[in-house]
Amino acid sequence: MEQRSNTFLDNASEALKNTGQAKRRDSMARLTPLLRSAAIEDAGDFESLRQQMKQVRQHSLDNLAHYLTQFEQEAVHNGNRMHFARDAEELNSIVLDICQQHDARRVVKGKSMVTEETGLNSFLQRAGLDVMETDLGEYIIQQAVETPSHIVTPALHKSAEEVRELFKDKHDLGPRALEDTTDMVAEARQVLREHFLKAEVGIIGANALIAENGYSMLVTNEGNGDLCANLPKTLIVCTTIDRILPRAEDATAMLRLLARSATGQSQTAYTSFYSGPSRDGDVDGPQETHIVLLDNARSEMLTGDYREMLECIRCGACLNHCPIFASVGGHAYGWVYPGPMGSVLTPLLTSLEQSNALPNACTSCGRCAEVCPADIPLPDLLRDLRHEETLEKLSPSRWRLGLKLHAWVSQQPWLYRALTATIIPLLHLMGRRRGSFTRLPFASGWTNERNFPAPQKKTFMQLYKAGMKKPNE
Amino acid sequence: MNEQQHGDHPASNESMQVSLFVTCLADLFRPAVAFASIKLLEQANCEVTVPPSQTCCGQPAYNSGDYEATVPLARKVIEILEPADYVVVPSGSCAGMICQHYPRLLEGEWRDRALQLASKTFELTTFLTQIAKIQPLSEQSTELPTITYHDACAGLRELNIKEQPRQLLQELCGVAVKELDQSDVCCGFGGTFCAKMPEISGKMVGDKLDNALATGAKILTGGDLGCLLNLAGRAQRQGEDLEIRHIAELLCGDLDTPPIGQSGQR
Numbered sequence: 001m002e003q004r005s006n007t008f009l010d011n012a013s014e015a016l017k018n019t020g021q022a023k024r025r026d027s028m029a030r031l032t033p034l035l036r037s038a039a040i041e042d043a044g045d046f047e048s049l050r051q052q053m054k055q056v057r058q059h060s061l062d063n064l065a066h067y068l069t070q071f072e073q074e075a076v077h078n079g080n081r082m083h084f085a086r087d088a089e090e091l092n093s094i095v096l097d098i099c100q101q102h103d104a105r106r107v108v109k110g111k112s113m114v115t116e117e118t119g120l121n122s123f124l125q126r127a128g129l130d131v132m133e134t135d136l137g138e139y140i141i142q143q144a145v146e147t148p149s150h151i152v153t154p155a156l157h158k159s160a161e162e163v164r165e166l167f168k169d170k171h172d173l174g175p176r177a178l179e180d181t182t183d184m185v186a187e188a189r190q191v192l193r194e195h196f197l198k199a200e201v202g203i204i205g206a207n208a209l210i211a212e213n214g215y216s217m218l219v220t221n222e223g224n225g226d227l228c229a230n231l232p233k234t235l236i237v238c239t240t241i242d243r244i245l246p247r248a249e250d251a252t253a254m255l256r257l258l259a260r261s262a263t264g265q266s267q268t269a270y271t272s273f274y275s276g277p278s279r280d281g282d283v284d285g286p287q288e289t290h291i292v293l294l295d296n297a298r299s300e301m302l303t304g305d306y307r308e309m310l311e312c313i314r315c316g317a318c319l320n321h322c323p324i325f326a327s328v329g330g331h332a333y334g335w336v337y338p339g340p341m342g343s344v345l346t347p348l349l350t351s352l353e354q355s356n357a358l359p360n361a362c363t364s365c366g367r368c369a370e371v372c373p374a375d376i377p378l379p380d381l382l383r384d385l386r387h388e389e390t391l392e393k394l395s396p397s398r399w400r401l402g403l404k405l406h407a408w409v410s411q412q413p414w415l416y417r418a419l420t421a422t423i424i425p426l427l428h429l430m431g432r433r434r435g436s437f438t439r440l441p442f443a444s445g446w447t448n449e450r451n452f453p454a455p456q457k458k459t460f461m462q463l464y465k466a467g468m469k470k471p472n473e
Numbered sequence: 474m475n476e477q478q479h480g481d482h483p484a485s486n487e488s489m490q491v492s493l494f495v496t497c498l499a500d501l502f503r504p505a506v507a508f509a510s511i512k513l514l515e516q517a518n519c520e521v522t523v524p525p526s527q528t529c530c531g532q533p534a535y536n537s538g539d540y541e542a543t544v545p546l547a548r549k550v551i552e553i554l555e556p557a558d559y560v561v562v563p564s565g566s567c568a569g570m571i572c573q574h575y576p577r578l579l580e581g582e583w584r585d586r587a588l589q590l591a592s593k594t595f596e597l598t599t600f601l602t603q604i605a606k607i608q609p610l611s612e613q614s615t616e617l618p619t620i621t622y623h624d625a626c627a628g629l630r631e632l633n634i635k636e637q638p639r640q641l642l643q644e645l646c647g648v649a650v651k652e653l654d655q656s657d658v659c660c661g662f663g664g665t666f667c668a669k670m671p672e673i674s675g676k677m678v679g680d681k682l683d684n685a686l687a688t689g690a691k692i693l694t695g696g697d698l699g700c701l702l703n704l705a706g707r708a709q710r711q712g713e714d715l716e717i718r719h720i721a722e723l724l725c726g727d728l729d730t731p732p733i734g735q736s737g738q739r
């Protein structure tokens with residue numbers, strides 16, 4: 001996927017001008033936190049649940065090699081074929097090889113952010129395969145030739161009206177008008193059924209890999225994951241190495257928080273565990289199953305400063321609670337993962353140079369960290385990335401030098417007092433009549449959007465030194 | 474009555490020694506906040522000193538990721554404030570900087586000293602409700618119009634400041650806060666964020682202001698001057714008839730000082 005993270009400000013500006021989408025984002029931003037908090041309240045003590053989750057995730061990562069080996073053994077024992085991919089290209093070619101070995105021409109896919117990350121669809125399409133997304137949201141954006149705007153609800157940016165127009169354009173509707181969303185869902189289901197039945201290969205992602213039994217776990221609301229996994233003869237599970245959990249009960253602990261954090265459901269409609277190819281006597285199921293585990297910078301993250309980010313369970317709660325995500329939407333972030341988690345991941349998975357605007361798209365308000373079921377200190381990680389940005393001199397030099405100068409002057413009290421005692425009374429005089437400035441040469445960023453309040457007569461330190469008790473005396 | 478409970482009532486003759494960390498924004502833009510803080514602390518039977526060489530806590534450089542420039546400043550602030558029995562700060566984000574971020578930023582001996590300082594540093598409304606409990610003055614102070622309150626993010630999430638200002642407004646001024654919708658959402662200030670990403674910040678502050686106006690309150694208050702300057706600037710830009718004042722000013726009944734961003738000559 002082509003990356004446009006560094007034009008974040010322009011992307012954001014565009015997004016803000018699209019008032020229809022902005023309105024829908026606003027109402028989602030009001031709704032999703034309410035849904036989540038009701039569901040979380042229901043679950044019991046959130047703090048202890050997430051600490052439990054965090055311990056499990058930390059333990060899994062601390063012993064990643066061990067659990068990966070165990071998972072591999074168990075998965076192979078269950079009849080799966082295991083593949084490890086170092087990077088996006090490797091994953092794509094492994095998947096293509098499997099498809100070609102089976103002379104497959106049609107592929108159906110469940111929702112998978114990992115394959116978005118590797119750009120699998122376009123890779124397979126270029127090789128002549130017909131790839132069909134089957135998650136309704138993914139299907140919609142595939143038809144519209146767009147990219148996901150949210151990691152859980154990829155077509156969040158689309159209105160019902162737009163979807164109707166899209167289906168009118170792409171489907172042979174005949175006299176059907178698709179009046180309400182139920183009609184549209186039925187329409188998509190109808191079309192997708194055909195694809196499920198014809199496909200030779202199914203590709204799905206995984207929410208977790210369970211080391212003790214070699215199962216992969218997937219949650220969906222539409223059941224399309226199960227159809228992708230069970231109808232085609234060959235199944236390929238694509239996910240990353242950090243999805244590993246030691247035991248089945250750890251997956252249960254994760255399930256307690258995942259859907260609640262993501263959509264405010266106590267549970268998704270479907271929770272599936274895939275063991276491997278169908279066995280004698282099974283009524284359905286694939287004949288051959290592959291599991292492709294992608295690294296793509298994860299093992300680097302494991303030993304680096306941003307390791308905690310690997311604990312993410314991809315619930316999307318941080319997106320739903322981020323006022324900046326709510327303002328500009330997912331596309332503005334310019335790559336696969338948006339919002340707070342995306343602003344950490346994108347620099348780590350691509351490069352800071354290509355995406356250093358993203359860690360700056362944060363007011364450190366802390367709402368994301370407050371709700372994150374993996375208890376990831378997202379604002380701290382984003383600040384640490386800004387630290388790297390500073391060290392690598394990627395931010396504009398006038399900002400960097402200005403802040404350095406400010407910090408230095410702040411350590412010289414006499415100079416600081418002398419400067420402020422000159423500037424503040426002057427600013428007061430200039431702004432006294434209106435009380436605020438509509439424009440100030442050194443603060444255009446501020447004054448583009450709001451006035452700059454004028455200071456009171458003198459600094460507090462001036463007044464206090466003169467023995468005054470009130471600023472107006 | 475046991476010792477602990479006794480300690481909860483500093484109305485006895487022992488007064489507490491408090492150093493006020495004024496914060497750079499109050500020092501430069503709103504001395505009224507610092508004067509009001511002193512008055513409130515004295516009313517709570519504290520002896521207030523203002524360490525003269527204080528400047529800024531270092532948030533601008535820190536939040537922009539220049540840790541190297543922040544470290545010496547943080548150390549300096551620690552040196553200036555650590556002799557105090559208590560440090561009180563009329564800003565959630567500056568108190569949060571000292572309490573949460575200095576220990577994160579510094580290492581070794583300095584980290585220990587930062588933790589020491591953190592243990593005796595309090596945001597103003599927390600201090601007045603939990604440490605030196607302020608009592609209302611016997612004479613009825615200025616009558617306040619309807620008020621809505623903006624929960625600044627750092628105070629809310631780093632220091633759990635939520636009930637404290639509401640309780641004080643109730644006890645000292647007899648007013649109940651008219652709560653604004655989406656009260657836990659950021660106002661778009663974010664330090665340098667508002668200047669680096671003005672359009673997004675503008676959208677956020679616009680939303681916050683809409684929610685404040687929808688309460689019908691005459692005054693919007695809060696505990697962090699950064700947010701209040703942001704909100705006041707936007708209110709002025711839109712020509713809204715809303716007074717924006719720091720919580721400390723209201724608590725000591727100072728309505729004489731013109732609201733933030735207004736000239737008082739209207």
Ligand code: SF4
Pocket residue numbers: 261311312313314315316317318319341368371372373374375376
């Ligand atoms: S960072 Fe936390 S809140 Fe965000 S998607 Fe990951 S687990 Fe969910």
